[in-house]
Amino acid sequence: MAETKQVDVLIAGQGASAFSAALYSARYQMNTLIAAEQFGGETAIGGDIENYPGFPSIDGYDLMLKMKEQVDLLEVPIHNSNIEAVEKSGEGFVTTLQDGTKIESLSVILAIGRERRKLNLPNEESLMGKGVSYCSTCDAPLYRNKKVVVVGGGSAAVEGAILLGKYAMEVWLVYRKGEFTRPEPVLVTQLNQSENVHQVMETEITELLENDFGLVGAKFSKPFQGSDQVDIDGIFIEIGADPRNEIAKTLGVEINSETDEIHVNREMKTNVSGLYAAGDLTDGSGNLKQTITAAAQGAIAALSAYEHASEIKANQAEASMALGGD
Numbered sequence: 001m002a003e004t005k006q007v008d009v010l011i012a013g014q015g016a017s018a019f020s021a022a023l024y025s026a027r028y029q030m031n032t033l034i035a036a037e038q039f040g041g042e043t044a045i046g047g048d049i050e051n052y053p054g055f056p057s058i059d060g061y062d063l064m065l066k067m068k069e070q071v072d073l074l075e076v077p078i079h080n081s082n083i084e085a086v087e088k089s090g091e092g093f094v095t096t097l098q099d100g101t102k103i104e105s106l107s108v109i110l111a112i113g114r115e116r117r118k119l120n121l122p123n124e125e126s127l128m129g130k131g132v133s134y135c136s137t138c139d140a141p142l143y144r145n146k147k148v149v150v151v152g153g154g155s156a157a158v159e160g161a162i163l164l165g166k167y168a169m170e171v172w173l174v175y176r177k178g179e180f181t182r183p184e185p186v187l188v189t190q191l192n193q194s195e196n197v198h199q200v201m202e203t204e205i206t207e208l209l210e211n212d213f214g215l216v217g218a219k220f221s222k223p224f225q226g227s228d229q230v231d232i233d234g235i236f237i238e239i240g241a242d243p244r245n246e247i248a249k250t251l252g253v254e255i256n257s258e259t260d261e262i263h264v265n266r267e268m269k270t271n272v273s274g275l276y277a278a279g280d281l282t283d284g285s286g287n288l289k290q291t292i293t294a295a296a297q298g299a300i301a302a303l304s305a306y307e308h309a310s311e312i313k314a315n316q317a318e319a320s321m322a323l324g325g326d
Helices: 016-027 060-073 136-143 155-165 185-192 246-250 291-325
Strands: 004-012 032-035 083-089 092-097 102-110 114-116 147-151 170-174 197-200 205-211 214-224 227-231 234-237 241-243 275-277
Touching: 004 016, 004 092, 004 291, 016 032, 016 060, 016 291, 032 102, 060 291, 083 246, 102 291, 136 155, 136 234, 147 155, 147 227, 155 170, 155 185, 155 197, 155 234, 197 214, 214 234, 275 291
Parallel strands: 004 032, 004 102, 102 275, 147 170, 147 234, 170 197
Antiparallel strands: 083 092, 092 102, 114 241, 205 214, 214 227
């Protein structure tokens, strides 16, 4: 028979927003449970991080370990199973995990991030953090005076190529179509003015080349300037990421029609009472999807969940006293 647990707040995720939410929830003395299978989220596989306050440079995996250590010190349990379904039940929720466990909670914080779109090349996953990146904004400074490829044709890819052009020795922007139609014209103008950024159009990456230390090159689907291969130190795959919003949609959560992200207010509240969202799956920090913004949203969501749980408990206590008085 499936196990049932009762908590004040269930936090879905094991990334920066989830650990931050758990840290604050525990300090508010709420009965808190984390549920997720994969440790660390995007930060853990992001390689070196140089823009998180307090750490001039730290490996993303190590940063997430430090966050988890804080949560462990507060004895917040982590259930290593992803969420299968969430249902509204009275003033709270009943959540079913993939291993069959059921969690009854007064509130739920969704902190399950985004699913990066990938090129689906054979060694792409094994090279993450070893030359393969999905965030130009995060990692561009690490490639000073090096050679890199950026893949994509949207604003993120063009902005990434422009930014990398300020650090790297050479940048190849590879796009499968013949012209850019999605980025703002001003970005395309800036791109055209970047002398060390080569625009490789109507071309795809067909293979990632590696040695024992990581990425060393990439192959194009057709020759560019006489060669179908380029020696590089890094590749930035900027072809988009999809918010993990399927569970939210089943609950009738409002979704931002422009970004497909969960819409939250400044308190990380959704339109469903008791349900909060934090991190990269929300529209709470605009286009800045960073470890620091995810952590900040997690802290805000925890406060909102605490206030919600406190109100429910106060109402329950008042109702109980009223019944006792009768």
